[in-house]
Amino acid sequence: MSEQLDATAARLVSSRDPEVRTRGTVDLARIEEAVRDILVAVGEDPDRRGLKETPRRVAHAYAELFAGLRVDPTDVLDTTFEEGHQELIMVCDIEVQSFCEHHLLPFLGRAHIGYVPGESGCVAGLSKLARLVEVYARRPQVQERLTSQIADCLHTTLDAAGVLVVVECEHTCMTMRGIRKAGARTVTSAVRGTLQSDPRTRNEAMELLRRTAV
Ligand SMILES: Nc1nc2c(ncn2[C@@H]2O[C@H](COP(=O)(O)OP(=O)(O)OP(=O)(O)O)[C@@H](O)[C@H]2O)c(=O)[nH]1
Numbered sequence: 086m087s088e089q090l091d092a093t094a095a096r097l098v099s100s101r102d103p104e105v106r107t108r109g110t111v112d113l114a115r116i117e118e119a120v121r122d123i124l125v126a127v128g129e130d131p132d133r134r135g136l137k138e139t140p141r142r143v144a145h146a147y148a149e150l151f152a153g154l155r156v157d158p159t160d161v162l163d164t165t166f167e168e169g170h171q172e173l174i175m176v177c178d179i180e181v182q183s184f185c186e187h188h189l190l191p192f193l194g195r196a197h198i199g200y201v202p203g204e205s206g207c208v209a210g211l212s213k214l215a216r217l218v219e220v221y222a223r224r225p226q227v228q229e230r231l232t233s234q235i236a237d238c239l240h241t242t243l244d245a246a247g248v249l250v251v252v253e254c255e256h257t258c259m260t261m262r263g264i265r266k267a268g269a270r271t272v273t274s275a276v277r278g279t280l281q282s283d284p285r286t287r288n289e290a291m292e293l294l295r296r297t298a299v
C-alpha cells in the first residue's frame with residue numbers, strides 16, 4: 086500500500102496539471118483524527134478493541150478511494166497507436182465505483198465509452214479508457230461531472246473527432262439513507278464533436294450501445 090502511495094506522490098510532483106500538482110500528499114494522520122472524532126460524535130468508544138484500528142484503516146481506505154485526486158488524467162492517454170482507424174470504437178460495461186461528494190457515499194454502476202479518432206487516426210489502448218474512468222471516479226464526484234470529464238479528456242487529449250460517454254449508476258445515498266429508493270438508476274451522457282453534430286454517427290453509436298450493453 087505505501088509503495089502505491091509513494092508512486093502516486095511521485096506522479097503528483099511531475100504532473101502537468103497544476104491543480105493536481107498542488108494537492109499535496111494524503112494526510113493520513115489527519116484523517117485518523119477525524120475518524121476518531123466521528124466515532125466519538127456518534128456515541129461510540131474509539132478505544133474499544135474492535136474500533137482501535139478503525140481510524141488507521143479508514144485513513145488508508147480513503148487514500149486509496151480518493152487516489153484519483155492525485156493523478157493527472159492526461160497521463161493515462163500517453164500511449165496511443167497510429168492505426169489510421171477513423172470510425173467508431175466502443176468499450177461498454179466499464180465498472181464504475183465512485184463517491185458522491187454530497188454524502189461521501191458510494192455510487193456504483195457502469196460506463197460506456199465510444200469515440201471516433203481524429204484525423205491522425207490515433208487510437209488509445211482499450212484499457213486506458215477504463216483507467217480514465219478510474220482516475221475521475223476515485224474523487225469526490227457527481228455523476229454528471231464524472232461523465233463530462235471523461236468525454237472532455239478524450240476529446241481534447243486524444244484529439245478524438247467525436248466522443249460519447251454514457252454512465253449509469255445506483256447512488257447509495259438514495260438507497261441506504263434519505264429517500265431509500267433501492268434500484269433507482271441514474272443515467273447521464275456527454276456527447277462531443279462529430280458524435281454531437283452528425284446524427285447518423287450518433288445514432289450508430291446509440292444503436293451499438295443498446296445492442297451490446299448488458
Ligand atoms: N445531480 C446529482 N445529484 C446527486 C448526485 N449524488 C447525489 N446527489 C443528490 O445531491 C442532493 C443533495 O441534496 P441536499 O438537500 O443538499 O441533501 P440531503 O438533505 O441529504 O438530500 P436528500 O438525499 O434528499 O435527503 C440529493 O438530492 C442527492 O440525491 C449526483 O451525482 N448528481
Ligand SMILES: [Zn+2]
Pocket residue numbers: 185186187188189190256258259
Ligand atoms: Zn449523495
